[in-house]
Amino acid sequence: MPISYIPVTANTSLAGELDHLINHKTKPLGSLGHLETLARQIGLIQQSTQPAITGPAIIVFAADHGVVAEGISAYPQDVTWQMVENFLANGAAINVFARQNNCALYIVDAGVKHAFGPRDGLLDRKQGPGTRNFAAEPAMTAQECASAMQAGMDLVDTLQGNVLGFGEMGIGNTTAAAALMHKLTGTPVAKCVGAGTGLSADGVLHKQRVIEAAVAKHAGAIEPLDVLATFGGFEIAMMAGAMLKAAERRMVLLIDGFIVSSxxxxxxRLQPAILDYCVFxxxxxxxxxxxxxxxxxARPLLQLDLRLGEGTGSALALPLLHAAVNFLDQMATFGSAQVSEKSAH
Known part of the structure; x- marks a missing residue:
């Protein structure tokens, strides 16, 4: 099943007008730093000199990974479904942070190895009981990967807001993300792998070796969709599809951590212009x-040494998006406030 999406094209026609508005607010030129860049970006995304944040939402995509059979995680696979239960019970960090920021939160079963049954608050988009072990065979078939991406696209089409944050849950998904990063950027595997949920130094080295062996085994996977199907996960594929659709709809994409970035x-790699819509x-x-x-x-907004996932970084950054659009809309200009501007000397 081919993936169908409308190519995303950037429109910078308002750039000059936005720059003029930002530069004439009652402040020294450039003194709001990255907030000014952010306000300009959101204005260009929304094609408005009065951008606004409406109906912000975060979607947490959960799925399992067959590669956990290789002993690459400090936690057992059951933690994936147990944490989904925690999300549904409003007990996780993302629940707290989304709630305090008045952000809608959606929990998606993209492919958890557990039968939840019909549950309030759980969106069932299960593509299968986790992916296959990519150390032995491709994680997904091309059809399964395409189906997961399309499910992500279809989900975004049901949303009404203009800001979408992405989060994930899946034991083993840092291994998948590291493999994707290596294959698509050429970065050595040793620089892609990390502790994930808390591996020891020996555990990190084992993870590295598992990925290196898998990469050698699947050397023929070169094109982005082939790489995704071979090494990715249902939640990663679903997020990739959701991102393409969100950009097509001119939404602000709020990008969380390592797995979301993968x-x-x-x-x-499929549509480079999507980066114009991304706030890291x-x-x-x-x-x-x-x-x-x-x-x-990418220039991230925050540096908090987070490594939790769940979309927590997206939720924590949301107030900065509000600040950016609010200063652009509400802050006086030198002219309106009758404040003298800096002289030319």
């Missing part, structure tokens, strides 16, 4: 994330 990496919430403490952000030419 999904974006795939989407950006933070740089995580997971080894490799900083280099992955650099490969995307």
């Amino acid at each position: 999904a974006l990496l795939v989407a950006a 919430a933070h740089c995580s403490d997971e080894n490799g994330h900083r280099q992955l952000l650099a490969s995307l030419d």
